[in-house]
Amino acid sequence: MPELIHAGPIVTTRGQTTPSQALDPERFLADGFALRHQLAAYLQITPETLEQRLPASCSDLAALHPGAVDFDPQRASAFYEETVGTAHLLELAAWHLGSAGYIADTLRLQASKASGQVLDFGGGIGSHALAAASLPEVERIWFVDLNPHNRAFVAQRAQAFGLSERLKVCRDLDDPALPKRFDTVICLDVLEHLPDPAAQLNEFAARMNPRAIALMNWYFFKGHEGEYPFHFDEPALVESFFETLQSRFLEVFHPLLITTRAYGLRP
Numbered sequence: 358m359p360e361l362i363h364a365g366p367i368v369t370t371r372g373q374t375t376p377s378q379a380l381d382p383e384r385f386l387a388d389g390f391a392l393r394h395q396l397a398a399y400l401q402i403t404p405e406t407l408e409q410r411l412p413a414s415c416s417d418l419a420a421l422h423p424g425a426v427d428f429d430p431q432r433a434s435a436f437y438e439e440t441v442g443t444a445h446l447l448e449l450a451a452w453h454l455g456s457a458g459y460i461a462d463t464l465r466l467q468a469s470k471a472s473g474q475v476l477d478f479g480g481g482i483g484s485h486a487l488a489a490a491s492l493p494e495v496e497r498i499w500f501v502d503l504n505p506h507n508r509a510f511v512a513q514r515a516q517a518f519g520l521s522e523r524l525k526v527c528r529d530l531d532d533p534a535l536p537k538r539f540d541t542v543i544c545l546d547v548l549e550h551l552p553d554p555a556a557q558l559n560e561f562a563a564r565m566n567p568r569a570i571a572l573m574n575w576y577f578f579k580g581h582e583g584e585y586p587f588h589f590d591e592p593a594l595v596e597s598f599f600e601t602l603q604s605r606f607l608e609v610f611h612p613l614l615i616t617t618r619a620y621g622l623r624p
């Protein structure tokens with residue numbers, strides 16, 4: 358893979374490496390954390406080709422999916438790990454750049470709640486993990502994602518920002534390098550991709566410290582025009598999800614008008 362642009366980390370007098378500019382919501386609104394440049398470099402395409410590919414990226418990703426009727430839910434992991442390739446990088450980039458105001462609000466929420474050992478489950482292109490890694494309250498952020506391109510891209514982005522020590526990438530929650538418990542769990546726009554989101558909530562609960570906070574959202578909907586065939590929407594699955602959510606977690610109010618919710622564990 359090509360080297361990404363080095364974004365100029367500063368080595369402080371104590372020998373720690375910090376990013377030259379905080380990866381905060383304002384910086385995200387300015388350039389998505391150098392997203393266009395870094396993605397074009399990772400994909401080894403020109404900036405012009407990237408611009409041409411971004412608008413069709415959602416339908417390109419959808420085209421890889423066999424469709425709800427033919428899809429075996431047990432193949433969901435293989436779909437994200439083997440079939441998707443780099444298509445999700447482009448789709449997520451188009452979304453984060455096109456809905457930057459919404460993503461920036463999720464980063465504001467994260468900045469107000471994240472601390473300690475942080476899990477970003479299904480972290481995608483790493484916008485949240487990079488921002489979390491530059492928060493002083495965060496000790497380490499663990500980016501977990503099945504897709505090997507997503508992991509490689511985010512590891513390169515972390516390196517470019519001088520954040521490799523604070524941001525670690527893993528395939529799944531069984532990686533022995535991961536802490537047994539987390540202080541913060543981030544799981545944004547992932548639960549609807551899982552064949553058993555209720556089981557995932559139980560796994561999060563088991564891996565959270567008693568005072569940990571989880572930031573989660575979901576969209577159990579295939580889209581008004583079927584544009585999200587990879588989203589699960591079966592009523593029984595959704596009901597089981599909400600039963601588990603309401604039995605294991607208690608919502609914590611936040612003032613941002615976004616779909617992402619904050620939760621603590623029920624005592």
Ligand SMILES: C[S@@+](CC[C@H](N)C(=O)[O-])C[C@H]1O[C@@H](n2cnc3c(N)ncnc32)[C@H](O)[C@@H]1O
Nearest residue numbers: 437479480481501502503504507545546547550
């Ligand atoms: C819609 S993206 C969301 C990415 C990111 N959280 C965001 O908000 O932009 C869903 C992500 O979940 C990942 N994913 C899907 N199933 C997973 C699983 N079982 N374990 C870990 N990651 C998974 C996909 O590879 C993809 O990066």
